[in-house]
Amino acid sequence: MSATKKRVQRSLLVTSATLLSLSATVPAALAAPAPSTSPTATPPARMSVVGGTRLGQPGTQVNLASGVPVLPKDITARSWIVTDAESGDVLAAHNAHWRLPPASTLKMLFADTVLPRFPKGTTHKVLPSDLAGMGDGSSVVGIKEGNSYSVHDLWLGVFLRSGNDAVHVLAAMNGGVEQTVRDMQNHADELQALDTHVVTPDGYDEAGQVSSAYDLTLFARSGLQKKDFRDYCSTVQAKFGPGEIRNTNRLLSGDADVPVYQGIAGVKNGNTTHAGATFTGVAERNGRVLLVTVMNPEKHEHNEVYKETAKLFDWGFQAAGKVKPVGELVPPKNAVPSPGPSASGAGAGHGSGAKPVAGAAAGSGSGMGIAAAIAGGLLVLLAGGAYLVNRRWPLPDLLRRRNRP
Numbered sequence: 001m002s003a004t005k006k007r008v009q010r011s012l013l014v015t016s017a018t019l020l021s022l023s024a025t026v027p028a029a030l031a032a033p034a035p036s037t038s039p040t041a042t043p044p045a046r047m048s049v050v051g052g053t054r055l056g057q058p059g060t061q062v063n064l065a066s067g068v069p070v071l072p073k074d075i076t077a078r079s080w081i082v083t084d085a086e087s088g089d090v091l092a093a094h095n096a097h098w099r100l101p102p103a104s105t106l107k108m109l110f111a112d113t114v115l116p117r118f119p120k121g122t123t124h125k126v127l128p129s130d131l132a133g134m135g136d137g138s139s140v141v142g143i144k145e146g147n148s149y150s151v152h153d154l155w156l157g158v159f160l161r162s163g164n165d166a167v168h169v170l171a172a173m174n175g176g177v178e179q180t181v182r183d184m185q186n187h188a189d190e191l192q193a194l195d196t197h198v199v200t201p202d203g204y205d206e207a208g209q210v211s212s213a214y215d216l217t218l219f220a221r222s223g224l225q226k227k228d229f230r231d232y233c234s235t236v237q238a239k240f241g242p243g244e245i246r247n248t249n250r251l252l253s254g255d256a257d258v259p260v261y262q263g264i265a266g267v268k269n270g271n272t273t274h275a276g277a278t279f280t281g282v283a284e285r286n287g288r289v290l291l292v293t294v295m296n297p298e299k300h301e302h303n304e305v306y307k308e309t310a311k312l313f314d315w316g317f318q319a320a321g322k323v324k325p326v327g328e329l330v331p332p333k334n335a336v337p338s339p340g341p342s343a344s345g346a347g348a349g350h351g352s353g354a355k356p357v358a359g360a361a362a363g364s365g366s367g368m369g370i371a372a373a374i375a376g377g378l379l380v381l382l383a384g385g386a387y388l389v390n391r392r393w394p395l396p397d398l399l400r401r402r403n404r405p
Contacts, residue, residue, distance in 0.1 A: 043078070047097035048195055051214060052327030055096045062092035063324040072311040076299040078276075080308070081213040082316040085221060085282060085289040089325035091316055093213070096327070099195045100295050102211035103270025104139070104162040105219075105278045106203035109196070109211075111158065111232070112223035113187040114174050120152035120228065130172040131165055135204040138164035141240060153240060159232040160240075160247045162270065167202040177201060192330045193218045205274045213293040218329060220267045220280045220291055233266030250306045251281055258303045261310050267291075269305070277305035283313050290316045 042058075049056035062071060071092060079095040090096070125148045134140075141156075141163030143149065149169070157166030171180040180201045188196040193215035199206040223229040236253050237246045247253045249269050251261040263283040270278040276296035283290055292312045297304045 043095040043098040047095070047099075048212075048214070050097070050192055050194055051090060051330050055090065055093055055214060055327040058095055058098075060092070060094045061090075061096070061326040063326060065322075065324070068323045069315055069318045071315055072308075074299075075297075075308050075311065077294045077297045077305070077308055079213040079293075079295040080312060081217055081291075081293050082312050083217055083221075083291045083329055084320060084325075085224075085291045088221075088329035088331075090327035090329065091290075091319055091323050091325060092312075093326060096214040097195055097212045098295075099197075099210040099212055100278075101205055101209060101272065101275035102196075102203055102216060102295075103205075103272040103275035103278045104203040105216050105268050105270040105280055105293075106196075106198070106201075106209075106211060107158055107162065107167065107270070108216065108219040108223050108268045108280065109184050109188055109193075109198070110167060110171075110180070110201045110203075111155070111229055112219055112226070113184045114170055114180065115155065115223075115226065115228055118151045118170075118173060120150065120155070122151045123148045124151070124154075124169060124173055126169055127172070130169045132168075133177060134164050134168055134202075135200075135206075138202070138204060140165040141245060143169055155228070155232050156235065156238045156240060156245065159268070160235060160238060160245045162248060162268075164202040164204060171201045188215065188219075190334065191215075191218050191222055191332050203270055203272070203275075205272045213295050214329075216278070216280045216293045216295075217291050220282060220293070221329060222332070224267065224282060230266065233268060249279075249281070250303050251279075251283075251310060255303055255306075258306045258310075261313065271305075279305045279309055281309050281313070285317045288317060288320050290320065292316065 045058065047056045047058070054061045060071065062068075064070065075094070077094070079098045079100060081093040081096045082091045083089065084091060126143055126145050128145050131143065131145065139162045141158075141161040143154075143157070143163065143165040151170070151173075154166045154170050157163035158170070168177065171177050174180045174183065177200070181198050184201060185196075185198045188194075188198065193211070195210065195212035196215045197208055197210050199209035203209075223233075233249075234252070235247060237244060239245075249266070250258045251264045252266065254260040261281070261283060263285045265282050265284060267280045267282050278293075278295045280291065280293040283292075290313060292309050294305050294309045294312065297308050299308075301307070
């Protein structure tokens with residue numbers, strides 16, 4: 001690791017939404033109502049049923065039974081969801097498909113769409129037109145016209161400081177804001193994130209721009225299969241220009257009233273006038289990996305979105321393996337069933353825990369190509385275009401050594 005980069009990474013191999021989830025695609029007519037231009041105080045009576053009919057019902061959905069811990073009482077978010085990142089099981093949810101302004105959590109979709117298109121060593125000289133059209137009061141990392149930046153540094157600006165200026169420069173490299181918005185919408189549709197309507201690439205408040213806790217979780221799960229995505233979203237601190245930047249995800253970097261969450265490894269936060277505070281996080285504990293998304297807590301205390309997320313993580317880790325799911329995270333449209341272990345695969349020394357699961361065909365700009373990696377005890381093998389995954393997700397040694405020099 002370069003001595004100029006004072007980074008603390010929590011890198012986590014998280015498989016894509018193609019893994020272990022093959023539910024049928026919900027017809028578009030039943031998927032979601034048209035987006036509204038502004039949020040209401042109550043969820044609509046009819047919401048999308050992608051992932052299960054209970055996820056389309058307003059209110060809290062959970063199967064409480066003997067041995068299942070009670071949900072925390074003081075969760076005030078308009079919408080939230082707790083999922084098992086590996087299996088895709090939705091452990092509990094509250095208005096999971098309520099279409100709300102997403103704020104900068106929409107940058108997860110931006111990154112999942114655009115990040116694979118430019119090598120991190122590519123440099124770009126910023127033109128005045130690259131920064132045109134940013135909303136008033138946008139969060140910025142401090143991009144300067146006329147300066148050159150590497151793609152690597154631009155992505156650090158996106159993930160650590162939620163820099164709309166970095167987003168706009170990368171969008172300009174991608175053919176412009178309009179083209180990038182189209183690409184993002186197409187990718188959201190491919191992921192079956194049918195609650196999402198993209199207007200801007202940075203998540204800034206715009207009429208009609210909406211997503212949902214369910215969709216944001218799909219974006220995170222898809223993005224986290226990419227090593228660069230994992231590395232950027234788990235970076236706590238990095239050098240940028242003449243100074244340093246620190247991740248504004250408080251469960252990752254900590255704050256006076258929010259400690260670093262045990263096992264946290266990303267993903268993305270946001271905050272705007274209409275969206276309130278939004279956050280999607282991923283964390284691992286005792287081999288279990290959970291994703292939690294929280295949107296717009298009604299309690300307006302400092303760092304409330306992180307406090308409520310931490311409580312839902314705590315519940316999820318206690319409930320996982322005990323609670324019956326209320327739904328699931330659906331796979332992308334291009335997910336295909338595994339043809340099953342081949343004869344050669346069976347004799348290749350695969351662990352007994354390996355099992356065939358869904359794979360994904362490579363698609364232009366979809367970011368859903370096959371990835372092979374070995375991290376800790378996780379074995380991912382390529383076999384006929386499908387994944388074979390050992391169902392153990394220990395964190396890499398890098399995470400265990402995070403507090404060492």
